[in-house]
Amino acid sequence: MKRSLFSFICFVLISSFTQAQTKEITLEKIWGGEFRQDYLESLQSLNDGQSYIVQNFDREKREMTVDIYSYKTGKQTGTLINSADMALPYFETFQLSADEKKAILGVGVESIFRRSKKAVYYVYDLSTKKLMQIDEAKIQQPSFSPDNTKVAFVKRNNIFVKDLNTNEVIQVTIDGEKNSVINGLTDWVYEEEFAFVKAYQWSKNGEQIAFLRFDESDVPEFSMDRYGRYGQDLYPSQEVFKYPKAGEDNAKVSLHIYDLNQKSNLDVKLGNYEYIPRLGTTQNENTFSVQTTNRHQNELKLYHVNGKTAQANLILTETDPAYVDVTDNLTYLEDNSFIWTSEKDGWRHIYHYSADGTLLNQVTDGNWEVTNYYGYDANSKRIFYQSTETGSVNRAVYSIKINGRSKRDLSIKTGTNSASFSADYTYYINTFNSVKTPNVYTLHLAKNGKLVREIKNNSDLIQTLEAYELSDKELSTIEVKGNKLNMWMIKPKDFDPNKTYPLLMYQYSGPGSQSVSNSFFGTNDYWYQMLANQGYIIACVDGRGTGFKGRDFKKVTQKQLGKYELEDQIEAAKLLGSRSYINKDRIGIWGWSFGGYMSSNAIFRANDVFKAAIAVAPVTSWRFYDTIYTERYMTTPQENASGYDENSPITHVDEFTKGNYLLIHGSADDNVHVQNTMQLIEALVQANKQFDWRIYPDKNHGIYGGNTRLHLYTLMTNFINNKL
Template sequence: MKSQKFILNLLVVFLTSSIASVYAQTKDITLEDIWSGEFSQERMQNLQSLKDGKSYIVQDYDRVSQDMKVEIFSYKTGEKTGTLLSSKAIPGLSVFQTFQLSDDESKVILGTNVESIFRRSTRGIFYVYDLESKELVKIDEEMIQSPTFSPEGSKVGYVKNNNIFFKDIKTNSIVKVTTDGEKNKIINGVTDWVYEEEFSFVRAFEWNPSGTKIAYLKFDESNVPEFSMDLYGNYGQSLYPKQDVFKYPKAGEENAKVSLHLFDINSRRNSKIELGNYEYLPRLEWTQDEDLFSIQTLNRYQNELKLYLVNAETNEPKLVLTEKDNAYVDVTDDLTFLNNNSFIWTSEKDGWKHIYHYAENGNLINQVTSGAWEVTNYYGFDDKSGRIYFQSTENGSVNRDVFSVLANGKNKLRLTRKTGTNRADFSADFTYFVNTFTNTKTPAVYTLHKASNGELVREIKDNSALLNKLDNYNISPKELSTINVNGNELNTWMIKPPNYNPENSYPLLMFQYSGPGSQSVSNTFFGTNDYWYQMLAQQGYIVACVDGRGTGYKGRDFKKVTQKELGKFELEDQISAAKLFGGRDYIDADRIGIWGWSYGGFMASNAMFQANDVFKAAIAVAPVTSWRFYDTVYTERYMTTPQENPSGYDDNSPISHVDKFDKGNYLLVHGSADDNVHVQNTMQLIEALVQANKQFDWRIYPDKNHGIYGGNTRLHLYTLMTKFIKENL
């Protein structure tokens, strides 16, 4: 009898634990979970390699002691080996936000009160701190931009009120390099809005290797039309809105006149470099020769890029390379000058993005990489080993691997082993690299490897805690596959409900971005939106994404087929993909929705208006509604100007198709302070819908930019979108 009772008790315990285990794995994701950071991944802190290549530094803030530190660590062991600086140890400086080391690592620029201007630009109060003498010197009493050490570390160049200055650290004297800077008129040494956004750089001045000359760009934006935004502020702050006014060249309008200049530190002489005809100067870089620097020019069509080498003694430019394309030429940061002034360059001229090696005079030495795959990141050249390090899609367009190859194109080595997405961060001397690996089943894993052969040195950090946490939730796999649409094999992912039954029929929500050269389908783990998709899947929806024509990493022709017709082929592919999915037994063809943000919002709007026989509902967040409203650099790269291509602009504008919006449900969302895709896009579309007497839903988020975030904003937005989907799909 005792034995039977014991067995019965064991059975009760087993059943109880089994039920608890099943219950623990049936937890549903909530929006509050997502936007409270419940599923955040552990990440490597931003590390910076010291020049010895054996150590790296990390900035870290101790909230208890309120001490901002920069700590030194060993690559090989990961152990802390020292403290480079501590705000508590610097008299007169309670804390700093940013730091920048001099080339010889003896001094550091420390930033305080740093505030954002646009996407990449900031301004603040900055100091120079001498790590040996412990002396702290304020660079300027006012807010400045882009402070940068001269290579030998004796001076700091910076921009204030649109003029370039430099401070001599030894004498504490300040020299004004330019004098004509004026808001919304002349900019020296930093870029205007459109260069910052579309050419991805802010500081537009560069020291030569000896610190005796400064090459810089001047922007004359006197004739560029102004754009203004009302800023409403918080309740009770002000009775009247403020207005932000800045220069923004829209498609077909006048750009800033950009010119190249050279300042000689010793003679205090400014000179202008004449470069002939061009529209843009998207890159400026010195060679390793103190009297030779490079400048890249682009025509307005952006289909002809020229590389010049400028003699800083004579101010004479020499054209060494011209890149042409029937569509456009991409501007990159891959140009690297070797110690003999030969240079590394990347190009799509054979139909795929690859690495090339050129002599100083522009003669091709050799094509370093080749094949029906793309170089997706150029990491650099090691002059000791003669090897080039890069990332590519050789293992499939949704995957990334890290490779090295000799400059002559021989002896290529795959340095990463796992299939998925691998990203590398190399030490200064290319001894080591930190690899970040992820795939659809694996959140970020950080490991240290030898750069010579990819050998694992040590494991640094993983996200096993997140995986353990997700074991308690109803998580569905993210399935990667391809579909054949309009004669092309397109990458796609799909998330199905956890209790998926192929005998059932499910509503489908499609997400896409679709912009030129973009990629939304990749072998990576969940991002924030993926948890939202998991939540929708738990509530009985299938979510899918398709990268159609015009997206990237599948060769030049696939990417550039949309030239002069943004929105045409991309929409055809989304419609065809939706029909293909709708033909599957497990998808309800009468309940297919689509959504997107920015370019994706442009696409979702077109899908709703032009294909509401296929799509039942659509959400467009911060959409472009007419490319006439967007900036010159981005828009004309793909569309030329509205004056030359009016049909390309208008035939694919959602505004032109509101009359076809005969059925379905549409939600339109925008931030009122979007300096990128202006709320004007949404207002113009709203007016067209109203005048066509079309019913729809819309929301404006006051004072929110293109990202629409801050406080509870994202939670509110996704609550709104979830409610819309559940009510309409």
């Protein structure tokens, strides 16, 4: 009797202690940084391959430094740059010259679009500690010449070159004008869709500069109001920029070469093309590599261009019935042969070509994809890459001989591995995470993957999470229309298979994307955990059109963007709804951007399956989106009107007969314009369909800043609780 009473008291005490220790996930904690992962600082390898540098800021001293660390020990061995040694209070950005004797420092950095920025830039001599301002105005994309005696930069859409010894400035182009002509920089659509801004390139010998010229004269303008802050801005301001929407005129892009000795410009003839998505150099001192593609983007050509004569030689042509992806996976070896990646056998793999474009061999092969190309080590003759060889939801790191033999697995565990290599490929830092493990950073020898030391392991986050009720993020597959689709699911912590739960589905579904992976929680996952603790099941299914399962799986959606993706989400919802523990009458779906496009179509066209939907910053008609992205998958509206209109949510508002819909957008979204939402709103109003909507003033596609994300997720949480 005494023992039973004692046991009961212990049970009560332990239960009370456990309950007291369990914390509740809240939106305030999620967006207040409670669950923030510890990341490795952005580091850059020095030429010696034994050291790396990191930019640090001392808040007490108000000093910015670039400090040197040893790969092997992780200890600081010196300081390369210190703002205390110069007449600048601090600098925001830096880039070293090739010989690591000078640096370009950026001050007063001002963002323009997703990747572009302008700033006041200085050249800093590391030995003399002398500082030279490149130009009095804010400029863009400064870069050293190969011998570090000159700096090229772009100001007001024109290219300039400054001689660092004489201070002489040469103006390379003179016709640059806002919303008319751009020299040496990309336009909005290239920056967004081809992911680069700097559109000029020094030759290896520094005697020529190849650059792109964008004539935007015929590109329609897009205007966007900014409303400002109450009490500060009486009138809105307007931002006007060139934005080519599907089927409209693109900028006319041409390639030119400026000779610094002759002070002359040469025009380069590249045959018929629409886009020049890449510009680089080969191993020859005055030969450039240039890639072009047609408007449908199903034919990609690689040229070698002589910098002295402007003669262009076609080296390689890639074709695909759908489209050819543009990548940065091009490396020239000493003999000017080159490494390239292609999907031509149905999966993305590595190929080795001779200098004249003759295929030497296919380096990798198999029913898996190369997902990242890290580089080539000439000493060991090994290529380093990341792939899906351990499964499409996983990532592993490998090295392989250029002849395709002697492959080595450099990963530490099954999950998501990525690598950052030292300049001479002596070391690499492996970043590992999985659904159960936050980022672990470890240093290894590149030659065999041997562990040198652990750098960081996020133990503080693990300790923080121990106080919360977290459910497993379960990875599985679900068979839809003969395809095994990757899926994750989060169930309530006290899940009871004999009960039924409402289901919220998340998806993105964009071409080549992946939302289901063996990786640790992102910010949204904590929101899903919070919802799970409130009694919801959360699931995500990657349907047809998403990536890393081969060319055919990805490109089946060609010319019918949204059709097969929607079919898969509807069928997956039905299959999940047939499970005994899911209430088929309480299924919701949400997504952002492409995912918002999908969730809008889902509630309009399948409200017998979905009870509620949330669409954040959605495309509502591909007619409103840009040329490069949209036409890659849909061709033009003039060629494929039915593909555009039959899959547009605006076309299907009359089918929205029941269910609940929340539509959200930022008014300053330069990517997916708020016009998408406004035209859908008007269609819904005229069809007399009731729904909820919210516009966030002056917020871009990310809808963030200040308290915005907390407000947004509070809005969505309340909607789910009230409507689902």
